[in-house]
Amino acid sequence: MISLQNITKKFKGDTVLDNICLKIQQGESIAIIGPSGSGKTTLIRTINGFVIPDNGSISIDGKEIKYSDKKNLRQMRKRIGMIYQLFNLVERTSVLENVLAGSLGRYDNGVGLVLSTIGLFSKEEKEKAMELLRFVDIEHKASERVDRLSGGEKQRVAIARALMQNPDILLADEPIANLDPKTSQKIIDLLLKINEEKGITLLCVLHHIDTVKDNFNRVIALKKGKIIFDGKISLLNKTELLSLYEIEESEEFEWMAA
């Protein structure tokens, strides 16, 4: 269980997260929506410590994240996989090598550290990586260099890398923002399948409401750093939705006027 308590974050005086309180149960699939600058990305980045909140605390299974303790932070990160808008793969290396990098957290001392640093991984890890590549349906490109893949293929590799960590939680930061609609659909389906089959908690930041499917068992809408809706998508009524988009439109209008 992830629990966020009174999380506040300011960037140069702008409040990006405003006193956020949230409880997430293991195995939930959550879509986080909201207009640009509403704090969606910042919110999920506090969970793995890429953003350190100014106030409040986050605990996972009752253990509070200590941002200043690097070792503690690493232990936490091992359990949290992350998927990015621009995939963040290591170019010039093969698909398999990229996926294997997901296992690095398991080799943090002794012989394992030395071997993984040289670039040698055990047979079991390689087999596991291949299995995950099969799971995300890109096994046939295992020895290809990642820079030769298409966007959708790259995102599959990135998902396999995150799964390689054996995570309990998967954070996805606008995973489909750089993909075409058809591929986007497939990637969202894949993420939901992972959530369903493996019981991994999924927190998925999405820009548009129309990409959120019924399969997400919870939708959180953010506006100016505050949660304005939290519940089943069927309960998200038109007025709330309109207010979310109306504000966005009027903001755009103000910006144009200025």
Next chain:
Amino acid sequence: MDGSLTINFTKRLKIFFTWSIISAVIVVAFKISKFDIFSLITGFSHSISLIREMFPPNFSRFDKILLVTFETIAIGFWGTVFGILLSLPLGLLSANNISQGLPYLVSKGLINFFRAVPDIMFALIFVTAFGLGPIPGILALSLATVGLLGKFYAEAIESIDKKPVEALESTGSHKLGIIRHAIMPQVFPLFMGYNFYLLDHNIRIAMVLGLVGAGGLGVELFTQMRSFNYQKVSAILIVVILIITLIDRASAKMSKNIIDGNFMSKQNKFINLMLIGIIILVSLISFFFIPFNLSEIFNGIPRILEFLRDLFPPKISEIERYLYLIIETVSMGITGTILAIILSIPLGILAARNITHYRVINIFSRETSNFFRAMPELMFALLFVAAVGLGPFAGVLAIALHTTGFLGKFYCESIENIDKKPLEAIDSTGAKYIQKIRHAVLPQIIPLFNSYNLYLLDRNIRASTVMGVVGAGGIGFELIMSMRVFDYQRALTIILLILITILIIDKISSWLRKKIT
């Protein structure tokens, strides 16, 4: 599943053979250049005791040091000015988009020849013709400048936008008009940047030309070194490092301003003009220190013709010994480069602000490589000859340290320019520092590193051909000895061998560079 996990057999064999050849070459190079751990340890302790003897620096003849410093800057400046004047026509004539036929071939050939000959070798030849002093230094630098600048100019002209040229052609303009109004405006900022780079480069070279008697600080340094006045030596070295560092910073700033197009902007104008003013002022003042005797130059011309006549025919009686020395020279370059790579990797990593988050360590590593880069390798060689004795080992150490200065900086810059996104992704898996470097940083920078390493290997083999001038091993020693005893036919054989070696190495390295990119 196994099919995609294992690379195919022939590819593996290829990789295995490539690496076997590379390691064999390295092992042989280390053997021939007499480099081993034992001599490294004794060499280290000898160097420490030499450094101890150098303290405290003796500035008692500061006036003398100041005088030769002026002379050095003057040699660098006037060498650059004459070099620019020669490079302009040659550069224009060797650009394949505005010149063809005989003029193109001749000017291109001349530029390539000037680039292949090491600058110290030019100085050695001109000292023979004109006698000791700054004049041969200036002449040598002018020709060496043409080798570099002529190529830079030609490449800049070859890459211009053709549309304005066509527009002027359609007006029926004269060729000179096209050059002046369509080509020059496009290449002028680039040319200025190159000129400043060359001025910087030439002042560095001027520091060491004195080692063969071509004027400047080097003469004084060599004299003090020979009379074991190590405290005076260290005083000169401090001045050398200070000046080179100052000029390096100033020229880096100016060329950045030129590239960004704000050389004459409000906040830069004053400082930049002042810097240029100071250099010109120093050079004009120093002109009076140079015995610029026209009759002397005219007397030198018949002497150089005589010298050229005396070169022929080349003597090939001792060719086997020379060939061995060529192998020793190449080995020195390889060994020095390998050592520098080993030293530079940690230095570059520690200096890079994005992966080492301790300011003090960043600054310390950066300044270490700045120091190594500022110290000319022939000066390092001179010191190491005093510390570890004559022979290739001293040359290897000199090359290794100077190259570390370059590579440390290159490595640091390429690490700082990496794509941060994969680094963050690896970070989010809970990986440790060293794992992050191995799996997110190294894959991004290794191709870049390889091209730097090859470039420096090429450069270092050139540099090792002249290490012998101060007794630090290789073929250079034979060259200077045969010049000293006026055996010019032997000298020609050696010069030709050096040129052939440089051309072969140049071809190999450009072939390899194409292979890895």
